[in-house]
Amino acid sequence: MAKPCETNKREGKKGEREETELELCTTMAAHKEDGKKLNKRKQSPASKPGRDGTATKKPKFGSSKVDDKKGKKPFKPVKKHAKSSHGEDSKQTKEPLSKRELRIEAKELAEARKKRRKRHYTLEQELAKLWEKMRQRNIAKEDRSKLISEAIQKMKGKIPEIATSHVSSRVLQTCVKYCSQTERDVVFGELRPHFLNFACNPYAVHLVKKMLDSASKKQLGDFISSLRGQVASLLRHMVGSVVVEHAYQAGNGTQRQELLLELYSTELQLFKDLSLIKESRLVDVIAKLNLQKSSVLRHMTSVIQPILEKGIVDHSILHRVLIEYLSIADKFSAADVLEQLSGPLLVRMIHTKDGSRIGMLCVKHGSAKERKKIVKGMKSHILKIAYDQYGSLVLACICSTVDDTKLLTKIVIRELQTSLKELVLDKNGRRPILQLLHPDCSRYFSPDEMASLNSSISSLSAKVGSESKSIGEEKTETNEISGDEENDVKEDTMAEGDETEDPVEGGKKDPLTRRQELLLESGLAESLVDVCTENVEEMLRSNFGKEVLYEVATGGSGGILFPSLGEKLNTLHETIAAVAAESKSEEPGKEHVFENFHSSRTIRKLVLDSPGFAAILWKNALKGKCSLWAQGHSSKVIHAFLDSTDDKVRNLAKKELQPLLKDGVLKVSEHKEATKKA
Template sequence: MAAKPQKKSSESKKRKRIPNQKPEESIANSEKSKLTTSPKKLKLSSSNVQNKVTKKPFKVYTKDYQKPSVKKDEVDTKKLGRLRAKELAEARKKKRKKHYSLEQELALLWEKMRCRNIAKEDRSRWVTEALKKMKGKISEIASSHVSSRVLQTCVKHCTQDERNAVFMELRPHFIALASNTYAVHLVTKMLDHAPKEQLAEFISSLHGHVASLLRHMVGSLVIEHAYNLGNATQKQALLMELYSPELQLFKDLVTGKENRLEDVISKLQLQKSSVLRHMTSVLQPILEKGILDHSIVHRAFMEYLSIADPSSAADVIQQLSGASLVRMIHTKDGSRLGQLCIRHGSAKERKKIIKGMKGHVDKIAHDKFGNMVLVCIFSVVDDTKLVSKIIIRELEGNLKELLLDQNARRPFLQLLRPNCSRYFSPDDLASLTLSVPSLKNKATSPFFSSLLLYGGEAVEEDTNGDGDPSDSNIQLNEGGKKDSFKRRQELLVNSGLAEKLVDACSEMAEGLLRDKYGKEVIYEVATGGADGILHPTLDEKLAGLHEAIASIAAQPKPDEPEKEHILENFHSSRAIRKLVLDCPAFASTLWEKALKGNCAIWAKGHSSKVINAFLETSDSVVKELAKEELQPLIERGDLSLPVVE
């Protein structure tokens, strides 16, 4: 007989468990393996699968499984724990902050008073309530990031008597508050609303601390704010402390009439070397920390360079030359510092300055003082390839807007007609010729002249790749070596800027002619610039511009009185008149296309200036064009012959 198969022991039927695996997971894994790994042996319907799963002693977890709800006692325990932790935190803050409870009350009042759409009476009531709560503690809580904001709002909206009370309470603590990150905003807000007497008292309280505060990133903001708000005497008093220790100790030594450092040294018979040494100790930390945004610092550097020896002046110019110079040229003295750095800088330093302007050229061009630095670069720097690559390319990107701006158009006008008194004030033209006295004297001394002549090491040349020397070293350089016309031609014509200028003027001719500032740009472009720099390269383009202007002038006179024809507009009529007088090619085009046969229409008003220009011009050909048609108007008295002096 065949042996009967032995029954497997119960142990072999036991399901193996993975270590650290929950029973529920093992059940789920076993069911998954049955459904996925052996489909031939196990053929079950969905209902059978559901029955088998429900028969298991453990519930299978799915993605939608939610943990059983926590008992209410446990929730209450956690909530009590959080409340207890919050109470402990509040207790620590109260222990650490002397006026913590007061700050919380002030914060609630501040949320009410700082809203815009509230009645003035309600705001005044809350401001008064807040000031009453702070009375006697203002100096202690002014350094808090919460209370300082409340105080700023109170100072802004309170009455003058309440503001005076705050000032008197803070007066002994101004120096400490001026160096605090949060309180500094309160101090500047008080200066904005201070009457003349309080401002003078505050500036007097700064005596002896100006130099130390200027070296502080936060404190320098207060000095700059007071400097900008003060009158000429107060500004000079703040500057004096940077000159010598004697002036820090005895503020009555100088009356304030001496504006220049050289005059102060001469009157008080100070030693120039001592003043220079003290100013170096004050300004060098400012340079190292990069606190270069303030106008008082720019003024101090200008005075320093006026008395500095060649070595010290060269060192300062070298440290200023770079990307940090962009932060200085927004003030009058900062712009002049930038021009001095360009004028006296070496080729390497000029390159650093120009590269530091990358991405900021448009903003610099729009700036009231910064645009003069671009003018100086166009007038001095011989590395025209670098200037074209960085400055010209950025200017081209926003050309149409720049041509209409009072400041931004000036770099273009400098290239078209250099140093013209019509576009630059005497002060601007003077700034273009500024130089550091010690460096200028050293450059013109016989010793350095011989080094220049015989190839000494004092000369450091750079080329543009075409063999042209561009810049010399800091002691000898006061301008470029290239011919001025050649530099202008490379920057204006060879770079492609001139062609884009003519295209922009043709496209927006009417807007430029009607604009107070744009008319001067289109005039210079249409005439071809000084020395005929745009001729003959762009003659065809210029002829197209002349035709564009003539086409606008040829339009019929509008019926509506509020619409001005281009020949009747105040600005455009004068610009067209100047073009007729100075550009015969344009005058001929305008006559043939717009004025021939229509002079009687334009013989009165602003347009008569354009017609009279054909009689005033010195070009005989243009005169002959208009003579026959204008003679009857002269005889009738509609036009008058120009007076010959």
Template sequence: MAAKPEKKRKRAPGPKSEGAKSNPKKPKVFGSNIPNKVSKKPFKSPGKEHLQHAGKPKVQKGDVDDKKLRRLQAKELTEARKKKRKKHYTLEQELALLWEKMRVRDIKKEDRSKHVSEALKKMKGKIPEIASSHVSSRVLQTCVKHCTQDERNAVFTELRPHFIALISNTYAVHLVTKMLDNASKKQLAEFISSLHGHVASLLRQMVGSLVIEHAYNLGSATQKQALLMELYSPELQLFKDLVTMKETRLVDVISKLQLQKSSVLRHMTSVLQPILEKGILDHSIVHRALMEYLTVADESSAADVIQHLSGSGLVRVIHTKDGSRLGVLCVKHGNAKERKKIIKGIKGHIDKIAHDRFGSMVLVCILSVVDDTKLISKIIIKELRGNLKELILDQNGRRPFLQLLHPNCPQYFSPDDLTSMSLSIPSIRNKAESDTNSKGGEAVEEDRSGEGETSDTSIHLNEGSKKDSFTRRQELLVNSGLAEKLIDACCEMAGELLRSKFGKEIVYEVATGGADGILHPTLDEKLATFHEAIVSLAMQPKLDDAEEEHILEHFHSSRTIRKLVLNCPAFASTLWEKALKGKCATWVKGHSSKVVSAFLETSNSMIKELAKEELQPLVDSGHLRLPVAGDSIKND
């Protein structure tokens, strides 16, 4: 019987997923003639040369000349397209070559003038179009910088009809500002006159506002007022003759021209609101306009401005005089939530603000008004302590410390600074006064529920605060540890501070314990150590060949020590016992004589008795002269 052929063994089926068919068919793929196996070689798309020269024979590897020819043809084609697309393409190429020559640093002045004149001749008649070009505008800027005055006047004349269009151009704006820097008084007046009717619209643009601000800073007081007046009323935009008036305050302008206050308020709101929403807050003309707006704004409108400015945006405002005053008003009239946003918004910028002439006054206001001393200590005091030694030597940086040590002292703050601190918004002040009268003399208190959150229906805006001034100062200065650090820094830098024009005032306030004795009695031991540090400098012998003047003979330090002798008995007794007793004859000439004579001028009888026995013979012999009362005040 023949053997049966062996059947092929079937492979065991693999595990099936639920719902899978036993013999699933492969899905049809578009282009089914493509082989299943993928080639290992990467697919290369056809290049531009292949598409451009389709149907032509393939270039061999050795055919280099043909490749160069194609590149040249492609370059010529690109050049031809640029010439069609750009009107002054050839001129731009020529100007670029001249620019490379004229901007070299070591070029001779005659050669540069030659290249500049050649470039200006080529640009004549096309300057407004070139000024808007990304490439050629830089060439024109260099030419304006180095050309003669006659050539600059010719450029100004050609640009004059196109100023408004150029101001809004991203590239031309730099040329316009450079033209203003080199403009004569007549040209500047012409430029500012050409802006009439466009100031408000240009201030709403990021680019245009830069030129308005530049012109505002360069202009005279009359020209500045002309730019501002357009923001006040539509009538002042339309009629140019109304702008030329001497009144500077908006209230006076409204009274003089008999304008409707509601119309002015409505127009200024429409101008300033987009500026605030876009965050165009860096310009001094905007700060001035906002300050004038707050003088006529009602309570609700003023609250909207304060709300917009409260936060990180205030850092960009407080670097100008009017901006600083805006910051002070926001702090004084803001509610608890807005004050918190202001303090958190300036976090990380405290050192820079403290060094600024105007910004430092906003810090002074915060330290004088805000009741949340824990938040201030956590943010402001912490950053001030980090750079303490540098700040106490700086004219502006020392102000926050002086305000805590001796608030609102006319000796340390100018009348203008004190005026800024006393400003208030009329509508909010009047509202607060009416509320006070209606409540029988009780002040309107700040709503602190929910961490200062206020409802939309009621606006809690207060000038000042609830907390007692001395209590606030003690919490910020003593309880925060700032005073201890301040005394340590003064001990370490006693000589440098006493000889410094600005640091000497910190020394005096710290050594006397501050106004109202705020550092006593908590830090009496520290203060005694500080007195010893000053006296140890005074104990050093007087040397003719010393590198720096003795502490008793230096102009600033001698006057500070004299004031301490007059007003700080504890220091005066230490100085006498350890440094001057038995040595007064050495110090009766020069600036040091003022220190010695102070022991006889002091109102403290005990100190006077200590020195009288030794000093009286020097006075009788004429070696020591006591100053007249008028001289004494002048020297102090």
């Protein structure tokens, strides 16, 4: 039985607990009421319901946060790891590797993988070390030959297996380049059965090209024979086409013909005896072998179309095939091929002779849209094309064919103006400019180049001829109409001509109008005159710049520059005369312009063809000084005054030159020869 004092204590404690719990409840209730008061928001006028009964949008305010002890997590102290008897952690962590150790470990793993994957990995590493020594420039020939012999000895019997490797292919290329003919024959013998496979490999193809460069006549013939039946399929391959092109360039005429004939017909591909004919043109081959033209066209179309679709158009063998194809194709097939080529694709073709001919045919027979695509495709490549031997012919053709002179000015002329001085002094770069100054001049284009500029496709030319005839008939009909009706008809026909898409050979615009727009309205002629004035002496002495200077100084063909640039041309004439008026230099290496071969001939031509220049030259440079220039190259200039067809020019120099003729200073025989040549 419990004692009374203990019971009293228990009851007292119980009462205290109840009192504390009551106090806690009251304080919590007070906190809740305070929180509610704080959370209460006054309704703004905007949040009250409107007149129509719909509640308007309430404004948003930042919610007030009330500290709540219940939301906080109790603090848990971090337990310390129990230490071992030695005072160390129970779990011992590994020390991290350094960067150098990580690299070494990764390298070892990579080496192990390569050894498992590559059969001849160790051999390749040994060859790479030898290659680093043998490819040095300052190594002696004997040392290099020893290294090459060692490398070939190690590769012997394994060359076909390692030739497709990036490293081994480089080693083999160096060995083939510097090894003896006997060693080269050994390598060729091992590679010969695998040439077709190597021709399509991105690494081995370089070895095959190197083998072709250093191959003997017999080896080259064997290689071209191994390509028989595979030329078309290789031309469709991005890598294999390079090998075919290399073999085509390395072979002689007969070997080239052998590669080409395979692409013409199935019969020529199957029967080797048929490919031994001497005829090179496809038309002659068809006539001699009695081949069906339709079957030849079908076969060539099946060969050409996949190549064009893949865009593998860089090779000269394909350009030759396309030229032959266009020579026998009907108008629809020819137009289809030209349409496919008209555009940026053509820029990659015009670096070869046949490729430039195709480019000119595309320009001549293309529609206005196709010509526009061609010109736009050349954007930012104009200078590179102008400096090219064959590309410059395409630019010359464009400048004399395309009617859209605004487009030509924007793309072609503006880019030419950026490097005008370099262009006029370059053999090829001056051609588009000379074509504008003096179109189709035989002095600046060879007969072969003139033939290319005037070439056309027979099947498409017939269509053009019929169209031109119909246009001529329309003109005769319109001539019968008089007054305002005639003007209306002309305007209608011009509008229809601008909208038509039919190809018109040579363009519709008048050539003189086209030249004026490209030379004068574009500002090219003015820039040319300025360049010639600033670089007179250099251009006079230049073998190529003198032609441009002559054409500019004479005002171009038909004097096209004189009406708008007459004053500037007179300034140019005076500048040339000022250079000619300089006294003879006593320095041994410096020639006067009258004594230089190129400049003396150019000034002589200017005297003969430009009476205005002749008068300025006589007045500023030659009057009273003819006896100084009566001998050597300068005598050509003096004789030009006597040979001139203009009476005023002859009368200028007659008094001063007659005594020189009598005294024999100017020889009569030279004068007669000059008159005969003139």
